[in-house]
Amino acid sequence: MLYQTEGIVLSSSDLGEHDRVINLLTEQKGLVRAVVRGARKPRSRLAAVTQPFTRADFQLYGKGSALDRVIQVSLIDSHPQIVSDYAKVVYASYLAEIASELVPEHEKNAAVYHLFTDILVALGHAKELWTVCRWGELRLLGSAGFMPLLESCARCGRDPGGAVYFSAPAGGVLCDNCRVAETDPASAMKVMPGSVKTLSVIAASSTRPNVVARGQVREEAAKIMREYVAFTLGKRPKSLALVEKLEGEGASRN
Amino acid sequence: MSRLPESIHRLVEELRKLPGVGPKTAQRLAFHLVVSGKESMDRLIAALAEARDKVGYCSVCGNLTDQDPCAICEDPKRDSSVICVVAYPKDVLAFERAGAFRGLYHVLHGYIEPLKGIGPEELRIQELLKRVSSGEVKEIILATNPDVDGETTALYLARALKPLGLKVTRLARGLPFGADLDYADEMTILKSLEARREMD
Numbered sequence: 001m002l003y004q005t006e007g008i009v010l011s012s013s014d015l016g017e018h019d020r021v022i023n024l025l026t027e028q029k030g031l032v033r034a035v036v037r038g039a040r041k042p043r044s045r046l047a048a049v050t051q052p053f054t055r056a057d058f059q060l061y062g063k064g065s066a067l068d069r070v071i072q073v074s075l076i077d078s079h080p081q082i083v084s085d086y087a088k089v090v091y092a093s094y095l096a097e098i099a100s101e102l103v104p105e106h107e108k109n110a111a112v113y114h115l116f117t118d119i120l121v122a123l124g125h126a127k128e129l130w131t132v133c134r135w136g137e138l139r140l141l142g143s144a145g146f147m148p149l150l151e152s153c154a155r156c157g158r159d160p161g162g163a164v165y166f167s168a169p170a171g172g173v174l175c176d177n178c179r180v181a182e183t184d185p186a187s188a189m190k191v192m193p194g195s196v197k198t199l200s201v202i203a204a205s206s207t208r209p210n211v212v213a214r215g216q217v218r219e220e221a222a223k224i225m226r227e228y229v230a231f232t233l234g235k236r237p238k239s240l241a242l243v244e245k246l247e248g249e250g251a252s253r254n
Numbered sequence: 255m256s257r258l259p260e261s262i263h264r265l266v267e268e269l270r271k272l273p274g275v276g277p278k279t280a281q282r283l284a285f286h287l288v289v290s291g292k293e294s295m296d297r298l299i300a301a302l303a304e305a306r307d308k309v310g311y312c313s314v315c316g317n318l319t320d321q322d323p324c325a326i327c328e329d330p331k332r333d334s335s336v337i338c339v340v341a342y343p344k345d346v347l348a349f350e351r352a353g354a355f356r357g358l359y360h361v362l363h364g365y366i367e368p369l370k371g372i373g374p375e376e377l378r379i380q381e382l383l384k385r386v387s388s389g390e391v392k393e394i395i396l397a398t399n400p401d402v403d404g405e406t407t408a409l410y411l412a413r414a415l416k417p418l419g420l421k422v423t424r425l426a427r428g429l430p431f432g433a434d435l436d437y438a439d440e441m442t443i444l445k446s447l448e449a450r451r452e453m454d
């Protein structure tokens with residue numbers, strides 16, 4: 001079956017001598033894995049569009065099993081502002097990895113596609129990459145039904161007050177009472193109210209939020225999200241190590 | 255496959271691990287080898303053993319070599335003030351084939367690939383920084399592939415090298431974006447080398 005959809009390349013890998021396989025987040029079919037024949041040949045017209053973060057109109061052919069095949073592509077945006085900046089590539093790779101873990105294959109989810117498009121545009125233009133990354137993490141998780149509860153206790157629904165804990169298994173913050181009652185109280189970490197407040201403001205924003213976090217709040221909010229992302233995906237994203245290194249450098253410079 | 259003699263089956267399995275060799279090709283190669291005769295097979299075995307025992311990586315540039323330092327690093331006629339940084343030994347070969355470059359090389363053994371969790375520490379970047387700290391090096395040419403991994407690696411290296419006061423250049427875009435360096439023809443490599451630009 002021949003079909004047409006807008007899509008963004010999340011990642012690509014070599015196949016055999018001349019081909020490439022791309023992992024596409026599409027508007028019409030969710031996640032799609034497709035072969036681009038001859039993409040590595042010297043004068044291939046399709047080489048450029050196999051590159052990560054390329055947004056394009058794809059014409060694909062698929063038999064419903066195994067890999068689809070890319071027939072034709074017309075480029076919409078290659079995101080030059082991202083690929084010309086090391087930190088932006090690292091963040092974009094990390095968010096692409098989260099998207100590819102959360103979005104099911106061959107299942108239409110136009111909302112998550114448009115969200116990811118917005119995330120890439122935001123990364124391209126932003127100075128405060130930290131904020132865009134937290135926003136991307138929260139909104140991507142939210143689009144898959146995993147938005148953490150940040151304003152009220154995930155167990156009893158009450159305002160946790162001054163003693164706030166974050167628990168990935170509970171799916172959000174806990175008050176002191178509920179934390180003690182958890183089967184594994186040690187899995188909840190004590191956090192500053194400012195850190196969850198920052199994340200909650202970022203999560204509520206439907207467009208790129210205008211938030212700048214500093215110092216301990218910045219470090220802790222990032223740590224909360226790292227734990228929550230790893231717990232939700234069931235594994236640590238591979239690109240996380242490079243994100244941590246970037247954010248570590250940033251912290252020591254501030 | 256089960257009707258193949260066990261020893262041929264094992265040979266087929268080993269050959270299949272080679273790049274670009276599918277099951278059919280592996281079987282054809284295996285049959286060709288066993289019928290080619292003892293003498294011809296002995297030569298292949300000897301060549302394999304010699305490669306295994308003698309070939310290693312140059313301790314200076316990281317290129318494949320059977321002497322250490324390698325012939326390029328040891329050549330007094332080469333310009334030691336310019337280092338061309340490439341990802342793989344096959345890229346050194348592409349430049350040497352084009353025959354236009356008279357400086358030295360540095361092989362990184364990969365690209366920074368966030369999605370595979372490959373960061374700067376996994377590459378021979380510390381070795382490069384140590385090499386340039388001697389003060390003899392004046393220019394670094396970043397000859398990584400013209401694709402996202404290649405650009406990302408080049409951006410990282412430029413950031414690390416610039417503070418050392420070196421001239422850092424990047425191959426010109428004579429190569430199409432997304433292309434593989436070692437598939438490029440000699441003329442394209444020559445042109446992109448000549449028209450290299452300084453990174454900012």
Ligand SMILES: [Zn+2]
Pocket residue numbers: 153154155156157158174175176177178179
């Ligand atoms: Zn509670």
Ligand SMILES: [Zn+2]
Pocket residue numbers: 312313314315316317323324325326327328
């Ligand atoms: Zn050498």
